[in-house]
Amino acid sequence: MHIQATGNVYRAKAVTGIKTVTDILMFGAGGHAAAVSDVIRDIEDFNISGVIDDSPSLQGKCLFGSTVIGGRQQLYMNGxxxxxxxxGIGDNLTRARIARSLGGREFPVLVHPTAHIGTNVSLGEGTVVMPRAIIENGARVGAHCIINNGAVVGHGSVVGDYSHVSGNAVLAGGVNLGERCLIGIGGCVLPNVAIGQDSIVSAGSVANRSAPERHYIMSPGSRIFRRFEK
Incomplete structure (x- = not known):
């Protein structure tokens, strides 16, 4: 296994050549943060030392075995x-915005011990690979991506920054996803198909042809609809 990563890769010690650490701050207190906290729990000698969330109602509460210590301003305090x-932010656009606002910080790459990572795989900083996910030979996954439970990223595929491949979704070989794409639960993108940035393949749908940016792809027939402009 050969992982090229723009951030430190944290995984079980049993995996040769992958760094482990002890302390990390979790940004976010919702469902995705809870799922990521389970990944962290399953990585040896790893600890969530504090939770950051901008909601005043959560300050001081115990979450994920740690305490919500305050909003993002706390990130600049001594220590x-x-x-x-x-x-730990599930929404792609929100995750992208926060990541850009925190430029210069260390964002680790988290790989669950049960995930399979093929040869010559590249993982960007802040990406999480969840339990039983598979990333095949030569795939490139960008920064701050979510490769969720049981998802498959096929050989030679590219996943753009801030994208989310949901649980049990499959990218066949040679797929190219733009930034901030969402492949819904159980969705499938067929070989060599390109999906433009900010596009969504809906849950259970099959994308058998390429789609431009900001479009929905829905089955049956891989129908393509332009997304509503905000």
Whole structure:
């Protein structure tokens, strides 16, 4: 296995050549943060030392075995200003915006011990690979991506920054996803198909042809609809 990563890769010690650490800050307190906290729990000698969330109602509460210590302003306090951060934010656009606002911090790459990572795979900083996910030979996954439970990224595929391949979704070989794409639960993108940035393949749908940016792809027939402009 050969992983090229723009951030430190954290996984079980049993995997040769992959770094382990002890402390990390979790940014976010919702469902995705809870799922990522389980990944962190399954990585040896790893600890969530604090939770960052901008909601005043959560401050002081115990979440994920740690305490919500405050909003993002706390990231610049002494002792926290150099600590690694993981963005437990499920929404692609929100995750992208926060990541850009925190430029210069360390964002680790988290790989669950049960995930399979093929040869010559590239993982961008802040990406999480969840339990039983598969990333095949030569695939490139960008920064702050979510490769969710049981998802497959086929050989030679490219996943753009801030994208989310949902649980049990499959990207066949040679697929190219733009930035901030969402492949819904159980969705499938067929070989060599390109999906433009900010596009969505709906849950259970099959994308058998390429689609431009900001479009929905829905089955049957891989129908393509332009997304509503905000």
């Amino acid at each position: 926290l200003d150099t600590m690694a951060i993981f963005l």
